[in-house]
Amino acid sequence: MKSRILLVEDDASIALVITAALEAEGYYVTRCASISERDRLLAGQTYGLMLTDVVLTDGDGMETLGRVREAAPHMPVIILSAQNTLDTAVRASDTGAFEYFPKPFDLDELVRTVRQAIGASESAAFDETADDVAAGLPLVGRSPAMQTVYRMITRVLRNDLTVLILGESGTGKELVAEAIHQLGKRSAGPFIAVNTAAIPGDLIESELFGHEKGAFTGAVTRRIGKFEQARGGTLFLDEIGDMPLEAQTRLLRALQSGRIRRVGGTEEITLDCRIVAATNRDLEPMIAAGTFREDLYYRLAVVPIALPPLRERADDIEALARHFLVRAAAEGLPRRQLTAAGAALLARQPWRGNVRELRNFIYRLALLARDEVIDAAAIEPLLAQDRAQPSASAPGLAPATLAPLAPAADFAEALASWLVHEDPAEGELYSAALAAFERPLFLHALAVTGGNQLRAARLLGINRNTLRKRLSDLAIDPDEAVMRH
Numbered sequence: 001m002k003s004r005i006l007l008v009e010d011d012a013s014i015a016l017v018i019t020a021a022l023e024a025e026g027y028y029v030t031r032c033a034s035i036s037e038r039d040r041l042l043a044g045q046t047y048g049l050m051l052t053d054v055v056l057t058d059g060d061g062m063e064t065l066g067r068v069r070e071a072a073p074h075m076p077v078i079i080l081s082a083q084n085t086l087d088t089a090v091r092a093s094d095t096g097a098f099e100y101f102p103k104p105f106d107l108d109e110l111v112r113t114v115r116q117a118i119g120a121s122e123s124a125a126f127d128e129t130a131d132d133v134a135a136g137l138p139l140v141g142r143s144p145a146m147q148t149v150y151r152m153i154t155r156v157l158r159n160d161l162t163v164l165i166l167g168e169s170g171t172g173k174e175l176v177a178e179a180i181h182q183l184g185k186r187s188a189g190p191f192i193a194v195n196t197a198a199i200p201g202d203l204i205e206s207e208l209f210g211h212e213k214g215a216f217t218g219a220v221t222r223r224i225g226k227f228e229q230a231r232g233g234t235l236f237l238d239e240i241g242d243m244p245l246e247a248q249t250r251l252l253r254a255l256q257s258g259r260i261r262r263v264g265g266t267e268e269i270t271l272d273c274r275i276v277a278a279t280n281r282d283l284e285p286m287i288a289a290g291t292f293r294e295d296l297y298y299r300l301a302v303v304p305i306a307l308p309p310l311r312e313r314a315d316d317i318e319a320l321a322r323h324f325l326v327r328a329a330a331e332g333l334p335r336r337q338l339t340a341a342g343a344a345l346l347a348r349q350p351w352r353g354n355v356r357e358l359r360n361f362i363y364r365l366a367l368l369a370r371d372e373v374i375d376a377a378a379i380e381p382l383l384a385q386d387r388a389q390p391s392a393s394a395p396g397l398a399p400a401t402l403a404p405l406a407p408a409a410d411f412a413e414a415l416a417s418w419l420v421h422e423d424p425a426e427g428e429l430y431s432a433a434l435a436a437f438e439r440p441l442f443l444h445a446l447a448v449t450g451g452n453q454l455r456a457a458r459l460l461g462i463n464r465n466t467l468r469k470r471l472s473d474l475a476i477d478p479d480e481a482v483m484r485h
């Protein structure tokens, strides 16, 4: 005999469609429209599965799942929600729900999942429960493409599987990596990000694995590598496609053995971090050409998550634009409103630099627009400027280290936004601006030279003593600068 299904849904037409589809499969469906009715029905009868909406007239169908678990601990639950944010997906997964369907959903897929869930619950009892994860992450966008991403994220939160995030530059790969860390079981540990493309080839090993004192010229002290820094947390290996082959081999060996050795050291250190890697490169042709190791690819891509380019989820552009306007205002830029026509114009742009380009554009717009209300007419001139000067906020110009504000087209513009943000006191303008400029520049020079002040001074083209003095004035600790980078 087919199972009885409890459907908790207050939208009569959705309920009708689901009931018809499930009855056609031979299931018996009992429908109710509120949480109180649900609890009453569960107390009196056993169900093979429950399908529930989230927002119901008398409460939240997801928040109250604890009561359902008490009444029917092994009954699989499928959540249907119009609140299709990452937060909802994560909350759904944390309730131990079998599956989460953002509305609108594919009816055939829903029926298939019901069949699977009932089959699975007959062979294995469901014992998953978890705390309510409070906060969602600032991943904006509810397009179907992002729903798929959110569902993938929820699948890796309770395990340590290695994740490979693929997507063009600026699509949000690092943000997704952070979401996996913060929402996952290692959130109490550190999140360590390494941009493997930014480290000179000969320093990658010591950067990742650390080195012992005297391991090579310049190794004046023992240094802990990123793998060790990430102990208990997550190691985010960005731009993995740009890693030199030799470093790929070392990385593969570390992942295979689960152990590392500091450069020049003998002690074996056991890895204790989740690895999330990312690249904007198309790895397949690189594998074919022999520039990316196929075995490393399979090691990393245990769970691949593909982030679609922004132009393929134009539905998200308006929400993102409004989000960045709010952020810009919170960071001290003028408060702006975006009209529907303005949003529509933004949604029609190709955004080759993806969300990063959109973000930079919105910050410039907030800074430069004349009126509080931003309409298409205020956006046009900036778009025209970008078309004439494509580098203005497009890919490549990404130094997030440059300022707390978005990177700008040139120093004059960066300075303008810095002035708005910092508003230094009279008589301190020059020294404050100089410090704001020098700090990221010196940190960059120290990072790429592995903290070697002589080489950093040479790179900058300034005297070593000048650099030392300025580092001391700015209270920059060269070793710490390298560690933090």
Ligand SMILES: Nc1ncnc2c1ncn2[C@@H]1O[C@H](COP(=O)(O)OP(=O)(O)OP(=O)(O)O)[C@@H](O)[C@H]1O
Pocket: 138, 139, 140, 141, 167, 168, 169, 170, 171, 172, 173, 174, 175, 176, 238, 279, 280, 320, 323, 355, 356, 359, 398
């Ligand atoms: N869905 C999103 N919601 C809100 N902000 C986003 C989203 N996606 C990206 N961003 C923002 O866009 C910027 C670029 O994102 P991120 O650095 O994660 O991209 P990336 O894919 O890692 O880029 P790259 O390949 O160049 O390293 C960041 O400021 C990030 O916060």
